[in-house]
Amino acid sequence: MWSNSCIFFVILVLSFIGENLCQTTPVWTYECIEGYCQKRRITPGSENTAISLSACQLLCSGYGSLWPQPTGEISIGNVLVHINFNSIDILEGRGENSVASLIRAGGKNFKKQIESLATPRAINSGGKSLIVTMDIADPEKTQLTLDTDESYSLKVSETSDGRMNATISAPTYFGGRHGLETLGQVIIYDDLRDQLQMPKDVYITDKPVYPxxxxxxxxxxxxxxxxxxxxxxxxxxxxxxxxxxxxxxxxxxxxxxxxxxxxxxxxxxxxxxxxxxxxxxxxxxxxxxxxxxxxxxxxxxxxxxxxxxxxxxxxxxxxxxxxxxxxxxxxxxxxxxxxxxxxxxxxxxxxxxxxxxxxxxxxxxxxxxxxxxxxxxxxxxxxxxxxxxxxxxxxxxxxxxxxxxxxxxxxxxxxxxxxxxxxxxxxxxxxxxxxxxxxxxxxxxxxxxxxxxxxxxxxxxxxxxxxxxxxxxxxxxxxxxxxxxxxxxxxxxxxxxxxxxxxxxxxxxxxxxxxxxxxxxxxxxxxxxxxxxxxxxxxxxxxxxxxxxxxxxxxxxxxxxPRMLIHRQRxxxxxxxxxALEPEWCLQYEENCPLGGKFNRP
Amino acid sequence: MWSNSCIFFVILVLSFIGENLCQTTPVWTYECIEGYCQKRRITPGSENTAISLSACQLLCSGYGSLWPQPTGEISIGNVLVHINFNSIDILEGRGENSVASLIRAGGKNFKKQIESLATPRAINSGGKSLIVTMDIADPEKTQLTLDTDESYSLKVSETSDGRMNATISAPTYFGGRHGLETLGQVIIYDDLRDQLQMPKDVYITDKPVYPxxxxxxxxxxxxxxxxxxxxxxxxxxxxxxxxxxxxxxxxxxxxxxxxxxxxxxxxxxxxxxxxxxxxxxxxxxxxxxxxxxxxxxxxxxxxxxxxxxxxxxxxxxxxxxxxxxxxxxxxxxxxxxxxxxxxxxxxxxxxxxxxxxxxxxxxxxxxxxxxxxxxxxxxxxxxxxxxxxxxxxxxxxxxxxxxxxxxxxxxxxxxxxxxxxxxxxxxxxxxxxxxxxxxxxxxxxxxxxxxxxxxxxxxxxxxxxxxxxxxxxxxxxxxxxxxxxxxxxxxxxxxxxxxxxxxxxxxxxxxxxxxxxxxxxxxxxxxxxxxxxxxxxxxxxxxxxxxxxxxxxxxxxxxxxPRMLIHRQRxxxxxxxxxALEPEWCLQYEENCPLGGKFNRP
Known part of the structure; x- marks a missing residue:
């Protein structure tokens, strides 16, 4: 996935975030090599194309930085856009009903988590709006049972007027909330550019194996x-x-x-x-x-x-x-x-x-x-x-x-x-x-x-x-x-x-x-x-x-x-x-630490 | 020590703290049995003679609640007095010199620790003044070395006008600070009476075995x-x-x-x-x-x-x-x-x-x-x-x-x-x-x-x-x-x-x-x-x-x-x-938990 489109990704990101680049010259970028993020020195002149660890983690391998791994379809596009924390809105989809107050609480919690990722400056640094639509089929199911359907689907796309849309569809609130968690996990903080970012396109369907x-x-x-x-x-x-x-x-x-x-x-x-x-x-x-x-x-x-x-x-x-x-x-x-x-x-x-x-x-x-x-x-x-x-x-x-x-x-x-x-x-x-x-x-x-x-x-x-x-x-x-x-x-x-x-x-x-x-x-x-x-x-x-x-x-x-180390950090x-499970070094050079790891071969 | 004077201790304490007894009737008292504190039901009519766990721990056994155990003489009297946090003063003993700023810092730290023991109400509940005199023989030794003498002696007594005096004598600040730590460990918070208390008489000499x-x-x-x-x-x-x-x-x-x-x-x-x-x-x-x-x-x-x-x-x-x-x-x-x-x-x-x-x-x-x-x-x-x-x-x-x-x-x-x-x-x-x-x-x-x-x-x-x-x-x-x-x-x-x-x-x-x-x-x-x-x-x-x-x-x-559990709590x-090392139950019923403990005998 990465190897074909890495350059495309970098160019697109920088077409609109270049001006926010931090004052201190960054020293490290991350490259996706054989599906693993590796810390690499930024070469002179390439500062603007540096990739943050969180961006690399999200896009480098099949499951990105998601935990647990989804069980259905998964497609995470490799174009990241800068989003505006102050323009994130969670809509309840089908009006006032038993599940609406749960969605409001879930949305509040979701925003708190996103906020905790970033610096105050990043929170207020502009970017695209994000509208999250929670489409819950059965608004009366507000108690989790052994029979509850916890499945969900998540679709992220850009509207024609340049806003980001995320639609979470689920039979119950419990599935919908999992979708919100997944959405939270594809929003990242880019510490090189001091921004919240998310992929322009995401499609995930998902449900648990055990109730x-x-x-x-x-x-x-x-x-x-x-x-x-x-x-x-x-x-x-x-x-x-x-x-x-x-x-x-x-x-x-x-x-x-x-x-x-x-x-x-x-x-x-x-x-x-x-x-x-x-x-x-x-x-x-x-x-x-x-x-x-x-x-x-x-x-x-x-x-x-x-x-x-x-x-x-x-x-x-x-x-x-x-x-x-x-x-x-x-x-x-x-x-x-x-x-x-x-x-x-x-x-x-x-x-x-x-x-x-x-x-x-x-x-x-x-x-x-x-x-x-x-x-x-x-x-x-x-x-x-x-x-x-x-x-x-x-x-x-x-x-x-x-x-x-x-x-x-x-x-x-x-x-x-x-x-x-x-x-x-x-x-x-x-x-x-x-x-x-x-x-x-x-x-x-x-x-x-x-x-x-x-x-x-x-x-x-x-x-x-x-x-x-x-x-x-x-x-x-x-x-x-x-x-x-x-x-x-x-x-x-x-x-x-x-x-x-x-x-x-x-x-x-x-x-x-x-x-x-x-x-x-x-x-x-x-x-x-x-x-x-x-x-x-x-x-x-x-x-x-x-x-x-x-x-x-x-x-x-x-x-x-590698994802386990990311989730621990989350x-x-x-x-x-x-x-902590391992030295932070092993998070920055994925798969370099375990015996028999990818980069241990002579 | 305890068995002979337990009743005397209780009477003395209550002669001046009875009026501060908490509103809620206490349920538990602690008895010192064979050198170990045991939680016991308060019997009707004996509420006023209830003993807090911290008081019991301090007075029940030879080393009290001190950690580490002193290596010299140790005598902790069994009469506790109510002390006034707001009237604790640390004196530097021999005037302004190189060690004086260390003593000020040590004293500030000491007071912070005492404060953390108690409720705000207990902090402001009156009691006796406490004057701590730091008598440091060599005021110029402000660097710890392998030859530093870390010994100290601590003497607590009551003055004729009813104030508490604690004198810490030590060759160096480093010994004196250990003395301050020991003093801090004989000051307790009595949760039954919501008070800071300390023994009326203490004499301890102490020094470490290894430098x-x-x-x-x-x-x-x-x-x-x-x-x-x-x-x-x-x-x-x-x-x-x-x-x-x-x-x-x-x-x-x-x-x-x-x-x-x-x-x-x-x-x-x-x-x-x-x-x-x-x-x-x-x-x-x-x-x-x-x-x-x-x-x-x-x-x-x-x-x-x-x-x-x-x-x-x-x-x-x-x-x-x-x-x-x-x-x-x-x-x-x-x-x-x-x-x-x-x-x-x-x-x-x-x-x-x-x-x-x-x-x-x-x-x-x-x-x-x-x-x-x-x-x-x-x-x-x-x-x-x-x-x-x-x-x-x-x-x-x-x-x-x-x-x-x-x-x-x-x-x-x-x-x-x-x-x-x-x-x-x-x-x-x-x-x-x-x-x-x-x-x-x-x-x-x-x-x-x-x-x-x-x-x-x-x-x-x-x-x-x-x-x-x-x-x-x-x-x-x-x-x-x-x-x-x-x-x-x-x-x-x-x-x-x-x-x-x-x-x-x-x-x-x-x-x-x-x-x-x-x-x-x-x-x-x-x-x-x-x-x-x-x-x-x-x-x-x-x-x-x-x-x-x-x-x-x-x-x-x-x-x-038992002292290890107390120090962990400290x-x-x-x-x-x-x-945590053990269930809190084992702190409240000392020596009931280990195999072969005192109270495990048939």
């Missing part, structure tokens, strides 16, 4: 501020993921302010300030929706409870020592299914969460239930014997768990008023011998957290379950750091590089049952993370998952490496403290 | 902003380390603006903005000195050069491919010792650095010289043959290296006007068979970067060299992340936990030659780090090294764990984005 593309954030092991949660949503949306799975409570703390049971957070939060009030939740859910993101609440039970419940008798084994006998990490704590009033409390919490989140799916947790916790609680064992004649074997405790889960679900359904899909983690209950008896496959979605090669994956697929893949060996972002209950490194070490997330393919794992994968999710458990490093733990690694889920590319991380420009 | 206690920051693989460098200095100083080793240039970029050779950064910086101007350097050096920190500049040579030198013929193998044949990471580049004008350029750079840093020691790098780079450059090999009749064996290239190093040192000395100690990394040149011939031990300090068990350590000790320990297996903070020249993890994986830094003892490694260790240094090489995660990579892990070097404790990390309060 569920998530990030899990745990806000209970350590508290995560509302501002950080919002930044996480910004980055989710920049990467065309669509779900923030909010693991909001756990044994360690109960930061969720339940309107019905306010005492839980009064006692259970780390401090008075480390809570999520109803208005915080409302704000987060709204913020996410505007960015095309579902907030999926998890109320994990019957294990992973403790702090907050001290004034009840609902929790067994709380902070029981030595903890390693009763749970997987300190402190221990697990609901006692034999307490009838427990279910009233659960129903209250479900009611609050349903009202605030309006969830299309709900997560009930269900991981790491300790049989030895229940087994070591005499009243529980006695109740099992007295009520049902049950013994103390695994299958007996599974029945006890079913007592809990059935009642919890009944209470949930009563509050929801309908039967929405429930997600649960793999556990003893999802073992082949129990799962079909206790977790109907038309109701439950199973989230895998064991390894991708664990036989439970194929067993659940064979049994017909819909799955979400969070195999810890590729998708747990907390792995690899120091031990915290002992020296050495933490349990799921080593650290997982972005390359491993990229290459972790549900299609490959699922084989001919791949369609049962709704998608996947990268998880950040926060035992060793709080506000200071949420961004750098999740990003840019989770963006590698994003491209895998959006496109299921047949290529591996090596092909994506996240940083938008205020996300994403980790 | 060199450093952090290396690489600003060439990726650019690090001046603001981030300053934050790093803040944290160095909070942890009583004393050196920022600034690896300022490398093959990847040349951000250092040399007044004599400005073209180097014009060509070699990643961008026009990613540079360190003379005024940036001046600002950083001054900022560091005020905080008791030496900035040690490294100009790494003859390897680790490339970008910036393109207009000269001084560099061999620059960006030569395949890179793995000519260097350890891309891009390659190494000075060509046969170019006579090279030494003029070096002398210019030394001149600029000496003027700006006024270094008491200087780092000449000298690591990872590639024999195959020189060997593959025909002009070099021919010169060796023609000038000296040298062949192409290792010892011949070592002689070539000596040609470089001798001339570089001569030029350096000429500019310095005196012979200051030079630090160099372990390398082929420091092997037993070469080191004494080429690097005189009265002139060179060797910095170890191989493992702590490498025989080069004992060989250099036996030969009588002074050493700085940066063994990568315990002190390289960049280890454990993703690979960047290939998949998997980076070369020195796994990630090194703070526990390993804590337990990495120069005394143990040095045995009966331990006195030849000047100290140690944790290194952050920045191939995979830039501004977004410098803080979280270095901190709080480097603070573990800080206590090791300050105190050489006979205990290991387990004994330090760094965060001061604006350092230090990584």
């Amino acid at each position: 569920y593309r998530g990030i899990l954030l745990d806000t209970a092991r350590n508290y995560i501020s509302v501002a950080t949660i919002k930044r996480t949503i910004d980055a989710i949306s920049a990467s065309k993921l669509n779900t923030l799975h909010w693991h909001i409570t756990d044994t360690h703390s109960f930061p969720y302010v339940s309107t019905s049971r306010p005492e839980l957070s009064q006692i259970g939060a780390y401090s008075k300030k480390k809570v999520y009030t109803p208005s915080d939740v409302e704000e987060i859910v709204k913020y996410a929706k505007e960015r095309g993101v579902r907030v999926l609440p998890e109320f994990d039970a019957p294990a992973h409870v403790g702090e907050g419940w001290q004034d009840t008798d609902f929790v067994a084994c709380f902070n029981k020592q030595p903890w390693q006998d009763y749970c997987v990490e300190p402190p221990c704590g697990q609901f006692d299914p034999t307490r009838p009033k427990l279910y009233d409390a659960l129903e209250n919490i479900y009611k609050d969460m349903i009202a605030q989140f309006n969830p299309d799916i709900f997560h009930m947790g269900g991981d790491e239930v300790s049989m030895s916790c229940w087994n070591s609680t005499p009243s529980i064992v006695e109740w099992m014997k007295a009520a049902y004649g049950w013994d103390r074997k695994e299958e007996d405790f599974i029945k006890l768990w079913d007592v809990f889960q059935s009642q919890a679900l009944e209470r949930f359904d009563r509050q929801a008023g309908k039967k929405i899909p429930i997600v649960m983690w793999t556990s003893t209950l999802t073992k082949k011998e129990y799962v079909e008896q206790y977790l109907p496959k038309d109701r439950y979605i199973i989230q895998i957290w064991t390894t991708g090669r664990d036989k439970v994956v194929s067993e659940l697929l064979d049994a017909g379950y819909r799955l979400i893949l969070s195999n810890y060996d590729a998708l747990y972002l907390d792995c690899g750091y120091a031990g915290w209950v002992q020296g050495g490194n933490n349990w799921c070490s080593p650290y997982i590089g972005w390359q491993k997330l990229y290459d972790n393919s549900p299609a490959e794992i699922g084989g001919n049952r791949k369609n049962q994968f709704l998608g996947a999710e990268a998880a950040l458990w926060t035992e060793q993370v709080d506000d200071t490093s949420v961004d750098s733990r999740i990003w840019p690694r989770a963006a590698a998952l994003a491209e895998r889920l959006w496109a299921e590319p047949t290529t591996n991380w090596r092909a994506a490496e 996240l940083v420009n938008r205020g996300i403290q994403a980790d | 060199y206690r450093g952090i290396l920051l690489d600003t060439a693989r990726n650019y690090i902003s001046v603001a981030t460098i300053k934050r790093t200095i803040d944290a160095i100083s909070a942890s009583k380390l004393n050196t920022l080793h600034w690896h300022i240039t490398d093959t990847h970029s040349f951000p250092y603006v040399s007044t004599s050779r400005p073209e180097l950064s014009q060509i070699g910086a990643y961008s026009k903005k990613k540079v360190y101007t003379p005024s940036d350097v001046e600002e950083i050096v001054k900022y560091a000195k005020e905080r008791g920190v030496r900035v040690l500049p490294e100009f790494d040579a003859p390897a680790h050069v490339g970008e910036g030198w393109q207009d000269t013929d001084f560099v061999a193998c620059f960006n030569k491919q395949p890179w793995q044949d000519y260097c350890v990471e891309p891009p390659c580049g190494q000075f060509d010792p046969t170019r006579p004008k090279l030494y003029d350029a070096l002398e210019n750079i030394y001149k600029d650095m000496i003027a700006q840093f006024n270094p008491d020691i200087f780092h000449m790098g000298g690591d990872e010289v590639s024999m195959s780079c020189w060997n593959s450059t025909p002009s070099i090999v021919e010169w060796m043959k023609a000038a000296y009749g040298w062949d192409r064996k290792e010892e011949d290239f070592i002689k070539l290296w000596d040609v470089f190093q001798s001339q570089a040192l001569e030029r350096f000395d000429r500019q310095a006007g005196k012979k200051i100690p030079i630090v160099m990394w372990t390398s082929t040149l420091t092997k037993k068979e070469y080191v004494e011939q080429y690097l005189p031990k009265d002139r060179y300090i060797i910095q170890i970067w191989t493992t702590g068990r490498d025989k080069v350590v004992s060989e250099l000790l036996d030969a009588g060299y002074r050493l700085i320990l940066s063994n990568y297996d315990a002190l390289y903070l960049d280890c454990g992340y993703a690979g960047w020249v290939q998949g998997g993890n980076n070369w020195c994986s796994p990630y090194i936990g703070w526990q390993k830094l804590y337990d990495n003892s120069p005394a143990e490694i040095g045995g009966n030659r331990k006195n030849q260790f000047l100290g140690a240094e944790a290194a952050l090489w920045t191939e995979q780090v830039d501004d977004t995660s410098v803080d979280s990579r270095i901190w709080p892990r480097a603070a573990a090294l800080a206590e090791r070097l300050w105190a050489e404790p006979t205990t290991n990390w387990r004994a330090a764990e 760094l965060v309060n001061r604006g350092i984005q230090a990584d």
Whole structure:
């Protein structure tokens, strides 16, 4: 593409931007060589034809600087025009309707992102107007579900009177917003000319492969501020993921302010300030929706409870020592299914969460239930014997768990008023011998957290379950750091590089049952993370998952490496403290760094 | 200490702070049990005797919440008094002299730190005055050297008219500043009463075990902003380390603006903005000195050069491919010792650095010289043959290296006007068979970067060299992340936990030659780090090294764990984005988390 038209491109650009050339003589230009941008010295006399890194990145290879790579048609013309930030308008296409306020919010967000690319001088340096038309076919679809059509098309062209037109057509707002993100990614800042620019012609059609593309954030092991949660949503949306799975409570703390049971957070939060009030939740859910993101609440039970419940008798084994006998990490704590009033409390919490989140799916947790916790609680064992004649074997405790889960679900359904899909983690209950008896496959979605090669994956697929893949060996972002209950490194070490997330393919794992994968999710458990490093733990690694889920590319991380570095930079420009992956040198000399790269051949 | 006087303490505190008790009824108090703070429910009627976590931490165990642990006498009385932030005054003790402006700066910094602990309401809530007297014996010693006496004593008492007096006595400002840091650490914010408090009586004498206690920051693989460098200095100083080793240039970029050779950064910086101007350097050096920190500049040579030198013929193998044949990471580049004008350029750079840093020691790098780079450059090999009749064996290239190093040192000395100690990394040149011939031990300090068990350590000790320990297996903070020249993890994986830094003892490694260790240094090489995660990579892990070097404790990390969590929180309060180590729960229930901890016994 480039080799034939590079000179044409340069001439056209300079026909109208020459006068804005920066005062300082630029030293470097970028050449597109074999599809990779290479930093090259500007030769005397050729200063005016210098090409900025961002222009080169956008035009040098097939997917330009887009992340994730589009799955349909893609054509990015190689003529760049100078656009005027102050003349960007987003039109809603079909007048006032339910989706119009979302479009207004999306447009505002889009403009903020464009603004963050450039200097104030570039913002006010004139250029062509840009009219963005959002043509959303179904203006009533304002809730993301597993069936939502997230496709879009984007067409950019110049009008006869010299303005730029961008039309985004999509069945739903959620697709339209992806189109807006793509449009944002083809607008660049040229640091040589101090201008915002975009290609004169673009045509892209695009849609994701998997409907569920998530990030899990745990806000209970350590508290995560509302501002950080919002930044996480910004980055989710920049990467065309669509779900923030909010693991909001756990044994360690109960930061969720339940309107019905306010005492839980009064006692259970780390401090008075480390809570999520109803208005915080409302704000987060709204913020996410505007960015095309579902907030999926998890109320994990019957294990992973403790702090907050001290004034009840609902929790067994709380902070029981030595903890390693009763749970997987300190402190221990697990609901006692034999307490009838427990279910009233659960129903209250479900009611609050349903009202605030309006969830299309709900997560009930269900991981790491300790049989030895229940087994070591005499009243529980006695109740099992007295009520049902049950013994103390695994299958007996599974029945006890079913007592809990059935009642919890009944209470949930009563509050929801309908039967929405429930997600649960793999556990003893999802073992082949129990799962079909206790977790109907038309109701439950199973989230895998064991390894991708664990036989439970194929067993659940064979049994017909819909799955979400969070195999810890590729998708747990907390792995690899120091031990915290002992020296050495933490349990799921080593650290997982972005390359491993990229290459972790549900299609490959699922084989001919791949369609049962709704998608996947990268998880950040926060035992060793709080506000200071949420961004750098999740990003840019989770963006590698994003491209895998959006496109299921047949290529591996090596092909994506130059774009990955560009996307990381994009996240940083938008205020996300994403980790650096390589020296900046490797961004300026694409494909010079990896072993076996294009420019490594003798 | 606590068990006998706990009730007395509570009564005294409440005799004058009862009226300030927050409106919201507190839920939690902290009890000191067997030397550890435990969160406990406040029982009805005992609200007024509730103890804040920070008060408990300060008074519950021998070292309180101090980091690093003092090495001399320590006595912290268990009566806390409310102090008035607006009535804190720092007196300079002996009138106007060279050290007075440092004390003013140190005092200002101290007050800023205290202010950051508390709410605005607490700042203005009254309390006792605090007069801090800085009694510095030698007011002329304003440069930190390897011989500087960093000891201090701190005495806090109440005057007859009810004011608080703190006297810090020290031979030098550098000791006095450590005393100020310690004073800052015994002032706490009580969140139950919304007050700043401090013990009525304190007596501490203290001094470090090792004179060199450093952090290396690489600003060439990726650019690090001046603001981030300053934050790093803040944290160095909070942890009583004393050196920022600034690896300022490398093959990847040349951000250092040399007044004599400005073209180097014009060509070699990643961008026009990613540079360190003379005024940036001046600002950083001054900022560091005020905080008791030496900035040690490294100009790494003859390897680790490339970008910036393109207009000269001084560099061999620059960006030569395949890179793995000519260097350890891309891009390659190494000075060509046969170019006579090279030494003029070096002398210019030394001149600029000496003027700006006024270094008491200087780092000449000298690591990872590639024999195959020189060997593959025909002009070099021919010169060796023609000038000296040298062949192409290792010892011949070592002689070539000596040609470089001798001339570089001569030029350096000429500019310095005196012979200051030079630090160099372990390398082929420091092997037993070469080191004494080429690097005189009265002139060179060797910095170890191989493992702590490498025989080069004992060989250099036996030969009588002074050493700085940066063994990568315990002190390289960049280890454990993703690979960047290939998949998997980076070369020195796994990630090194703070526990390993804590337990990495120069005394143990040095045995009966331990006195030849000047100290140690944790290194952050920045191939995979830039501004977004410098803080979280270095901190709080480097603070573990800080206590090791300050105190050489006979205990290991387990004994330090509760204080480590407190110090991490301190760094965060001061604006350092230090990584979380454990759930906040483990801070609130000390010693409940580790395997084998006090509260884990059945």
